[in-house]
Amino acid sequence: MTTMSTLGEVRPEHERGADLVLLHYLRSFRLPVPEVWSACTDRGQLSRWLGAVAGGGGTFTLAPLDGPATGPHALRIDHCAAPHELVFHLDGCLLELHLDQVGVLTNLELVRRHLCPADAPEIGPRWQYLLDRLTAYLAGQPLPSWSDYPALDGEYR
Numbered sequence: 001m002t003t004m005s006t007l008g009e010v011r012p013e014h015e016r017g018a019d020l021v022l023l024h025y026l027r028s029f030r031l032p033v034p035e036v037w038s039a040c041t042d043r044g045q046l047s048r049w050l051g052a053v054a055g056g057g058g059t060f061t062l063a064p065l066d067g068p069a070t071g072p073h074a075l076r077i078d079h080c081a082a083p084h085e086l087v088f089h090l091d092g093c094l095l096e097l098h099l100d101q102v103g104v105l106t107n108l109e110l111v112r113r114h115l116c117p118a119d120a121p122e123i124g125p126r127w128q129y130l131l132d133r134l135t136a137y138l139a140g141q142p143l144p145s146w147s148d149y150p151a152l153d154g155e156y157r
Contacts, residue, residue: 007155008128010120013113023112023124023156025131028105029138036099036106037083039138049137050130062090066133067146068126108134124156125149 006027013020029036039045043053051064051071063071079087086097098109112127129149136143 006128006131007152008110008124010117010124010156013115019116020113021115021117021120023115023120023127025108025110025127027108027110027131027135029108029135030104031106031138033083033099033101033106036108036138039134040097040099040108041082041086045137049133049143066143067129068150120156121153125152128152 006025008023008025010021011024013022039049046053047065049065051062053075054061054063054072055075058077060075060077061072062075064073073091074089075091076089077086078089079085084099088095088097094113096109096111096113098111100107100109108131110127110131112123115123126149129144129146132144
């Protein structure tokens, strides 16, 4: 892989019962919150590391640049408190993005909710891959390619 990768955690989804899990990821950047927020929400920046975004009014489509799932994907914003919190559905999957400044670091927390435990090994590496692409983009490094990530499925069991 071209960037340092941090695994996500599989955690029980307490408010939905013991039959579901969530994926929890944490990344830290030596950048101010507004810069990380812009990389995650600005169409021009998203097109450089994630893919093309079209639409408006809280309903969008995303055509990814690379990865396991070809697009376009439906994206709906449920809640936005810029530049700290974004809750959205991507193809019906609930995700939460939180940004907080701690000293000189911006901590990014991504949560993918309501997964069946058997699906975590397939879905976990996908979000790890996308966060690694964001990390590489923000660091001005080459973007990783998806081919490095499917072997990580065992880390999410």
